Amino acid sequence: MKNIICLFVVLWGYLMIACVDEDASTDVNVPSQIVLSDDTPVNAKVKEMYEKYGSYFIYKFDDLDLRYDWSTLITLPKYKYPKENCIIDVLDFLDTEVLGILPTELRKYISYNVYLTDSLWGSYNEWNGHLLKSKLILGRVGERFVDLDKKELRDAWLSLFVERMLDSWPEPTEFAQISNDGYNPSVTLPSGTVSKNAYLASSTDIVGKYAILKFGRKGKYNSSGTRLHVTTFAQDFGDYVAFIMFKSQEEKEAYYAKNENVKRKVDLVKEYLLTNFHVVLPEK
DSSP states (O other): OHHHHHHHHHHHHHHHHHHHHHHHTOOOOOOOOOOOOOSSHHHHHHHHHHHHHSOEEEOSOOTHHHHTOBOOSSSOOEEEOOOGGGHHHHHHHIIIIIGGGSOHHHHTTSOSEEEEOEEEEOSSSBOSEEEBSSOEEEOOOSGGGGGSOHHHHHHHHHHHHHHHHGGGSOOOHHHHHHHHHHHSOOEEOTTSOEESSOOOOTTOOHHHHHOOSSOOSSSOBOTTOOBOSOOOHHHHHHHHHHHHHHSOHHHHHHHHHHOHHHHHHHHHHHHHHHHHHOOOOOOO
């Protein structure tokens, strides 16, 4: 019995030494920051944005970088590469009008890889941007940027960045329920069957009827009002963040008068951000 105990002690000691040796020789791989050049004005601006927001704005890439990363089920969207002479203006706009006005507590959630394109097209519409599975892609980075409606672009891009942030945040349960009921309304068909994903005509007053601010980017409608995809609450949440930050109180009141759920959703977004991040959104 004593021999067995001694043998056990020896083996145990050997195992402990082996573990210590293994730990001592293990290399810890700590991800390092990418090294960006500032050899051109465009690269210098890209580097500045990376250092400020931790987000890498990519304007030179291969089609294969995006081919298998689309989050949409439709035929792959089409795009053109960005116009390099427009990139600084676009990044300046993002810096001062979109990302730079986000509360500091939220900036660490800004998407890491952002691809810049011009003329980004889905099935029937040109997009201001789109979420990929692991990336974010912005359109409009071309010569037309100068003439575009900057308020629309500001709202759309802020919403897009917030939508991606929500991937790593807790689900806003009550807000999500109201949004999903609006994006996917139930109707009773003539047969008596209840459809939970009714089609909406493009002429539908989605604010007054469903407290939805925009038709979904993933829920595109063709000329007959047929929806191609179901849109999630995350886009609606992003739209509401932009709504809170950019609409005047008078404009908000006009929306509240259309549907009391608009006010309810505004309150839910504010409560969510205050509870989870101690953030109060700036308002006009």
